[in-house]
Amino acid sequence: MNISFHLNGRPVTVRVPSGKRVVDVLRQDLNLTGTKEACGSGECGACTILVEGRARLSCLMLAVQLKERHVVTIEGLASGGLLHPVQEAFVEYGAVQCGFCTPGMILAAVDLLKRNPLPSGEEIREAVSGNLCRCTGYARIVDAILAASRRMARGKKR
Amino acid sequence: MNRVHLPRSLEGAWEILDRVPEARVYAGGTDLFVKLQGEARSRAVLVCLERIRELRGIRDAGKHVWIGACTPYTEILSDPSVQEHFPVLSDAIRKLGSPLIRNMGTMGGNICTASPAGDTLPPLYILEATLEIRSHSNTRRIPVQDFILGPGQARLEPGEILSGIEIQKGHPYPVHFYEKVGQRQALAIAVVSLAVMMRLSEAGDIEAIRMAFGSVAPTVVRPLPIETQLAGAPLDEKTLREAGAMLQAHLFPIDDIRASARYRRRVSANILQRLRLRGKASMKDSHRFGP
Numbered sequence: 001m002n003i004s005f006h007l008n009g010r011p012v013t014v015r016v017p018s019g020k021r022v023v024d025v026l027r028q029d030l031n032l033t034g035t036k037e038a039c040g041s042g043e044c045g046a047c048t049i050l051v052e053g054r055a056r057l058s059c060l061m062l063a064v065q066l067k068e069r070h071v072v073t074i075e076g077l078a079s080g081g082l083l084h085p086v087q088e089a090f091v092e093y094g095a096v097q098c099g100f101c102t103p104g105m106i107l108a109a110v111d112l113l114k115r116n117p118l119p120s121g122e123e124i125r126e127a128v129s130g131n132l133c134r135c136t137g138y139a140r141i142v143d144a145i146l147a148a149s150r151r152m153a154r155g156k157k158r
Numbered sequence: 159m160n161r162v163h164l165p166r167s168l169e170g171a172w173e174i175l176d177r178v179p180e181a182r183v184y185a186g187g188t189d190l191f192v193k194l195q196g197e198a199r200s201r202a203v204l205v206c207l208e209r210i211r212e213l214r215g216i217r218d219a220g221k222h223v224w225i226g227a228c229t230p231y232t233e234i235l236s237d238p239s240v241q242e243h244f245p246v247l248s249d250a251i252r253k254l255g256s257p258l259i260r261n262m263g264t265m266g267g268n269i270c271t272a273s274p275a276g277d278t279l280p281p282l283y284i285l286e287a288t289l290e291i292r293s294h295s296n297t298r299r300i301p302v303q304d305f306i307l308g309p310g311q312a313r314l315e316p317g318e319i320l321s322g323i324e325i326q327k328g329h330p331y332p333v334h335f336y337e338k339v340g341q342r343q344a345l346a347i348a349v350v351s352l353a354v355m356m357r358l359s360e361a362g363d364i365e366a367i368r369m370a371f372g373s374v375a376p377t378v379v380r381p382l383p384i385e386t387q388l389a390g391a392p393l394d395e396k397t398l399r400e401a402g403a404m405l406q407a408h409l410f411p412i413d414d415i416r417a418s419a420r421y422r423r424r425v426s427a428n429i430l431q432r433l434r435l436r437g438k439a440s441m442k443d444s445h446r447f448g449p
Contacts, residue, residue, distance in 0.1 A: 017200060018160050018161040018200065019199045019200035019201070019202065019204070020200070042191075042259055045258055048258060054232075054261050055257065055258055056258065056262055057262065060187045060262065061187060062162050062191075062206070065187075127257055128257075129257065129343065129344035129345070130255070130259060130344060130345060131256075131258075
């Protein structure tokens with residue numbers, strides 16, 4: 001069947017078999033391999049995407065559920081050749097090691113900062129508690145999100 | 159052929175269920191798609207309820223609050239009437255899954271999945287929630303504890319859809335809490351869980367209490383004799399130790415990958431001691447903010 005939705009700001013239509021998951025459509029049909037799959041059961045957060053601005057697990061959604069929705073993947077976060085402030089902070093703070101959890105982690109953080117522009121460290125830890133990282137020990141990830149939040153808040157004031 | 163349906167109304171959902179009685183119904187998919195993988199997923203006929211407006215939202219109806227069965231947990235958490243009247247439910251939802259799971263999962267799903275470990279179930283049992291179940295021709299209401307029969311088994315007839323959860327307001331229990339013992343903080347399935355609502359006297363004794371345990375039997379356990387026993391008792395170590403011993407007759411736990419039955423029994427008894435901490439904390443609060 002054909003499904004039309006908005007992906008990273010552009011309208012797309014894909015032909016997908018019934019029962020195909022969102023993560024598979026993104027990676028196989030749309031060639032957006034930034035969205036990762038690890039556990040396939042909602043426990044690791046590597047497949048996180050934004051649907052209508054909210055972080056969701058693309059391994060537990062069928063493609064048909066995207067019909068007419070606005071979807072953002074990690075590929076759609078940078079704009080005009082500039083990284084999103086959360087991406088920038090991840091680079092700056094060394095919050096990336098193997099990088100597998102990074103797309104999901106960043107999108108979960110983007111969702112958080114939209115609802116809560118100046119979160120505490122505790123609130124950040126809670127917000128990314130569904131995104132597992134096996135490399136960094138999380139400290140730098142939390143630092144990066146904290147730094148991004150401050151930078152974004154300052155940017156808004158100006 | 160399209161096997162996955164996204165109806166916009168209950169009428170639309172019933173129309174599919176009439177035509178394809180074996181169709182499976184889901185909302186968030188956080189449970190279904192863990193189990194339904196590969197070939198089985200591409201062959202299944204599925205009805206996703208997430209776009210049906212009639213099944214979403216939270217309404218304060220005066221004496222009770224109605225929560226749409228397909229309202230994602232995140233929305234329930236941010237609702238002021240839920241926070242005000244049912245803190246034990248908010249507490250349990252905050253400890254359920256992860257933020258990502260809570261953005262997708264729904265209470266209707268938690269109830270129909272009928273897992274002994276379902277985090278919203280112990281609170282719903284002590285809040286004595288009523289479920290609203292709709293079909294083409296009928297709407298019926300049933301107490302949550304009569305709806306759930308065992309692991310994965312619920313009293314849902316073909317063509318019926320759990321549409322909402324009704325919870326009475328004005329429970330005379332100021333202290334609410336949900337304790338969950340799991341293998342880690344986020345994304346843990348409960349090894350033992352306990353939902354409590356209680357009222358303490360000025361001296362700090364238990365005046366009245368309701369409690370329900372999860373993950374210790376095929377369904378949630380609400381040990382009414384213990385509630386009765388504890389009413390009027392002092393909130394001390396000895397009382398709770400005795401209650402923990404009495405409790406054992408009400409538990410039917412199993413050994414599984416998460417814990418042994420023996421461990422579940424022991425934790426269920428020990429977790430009752432948390433009542434003292436929560437009781438003390440609430441006394442402090444009432445002194446601080448009291449008249």
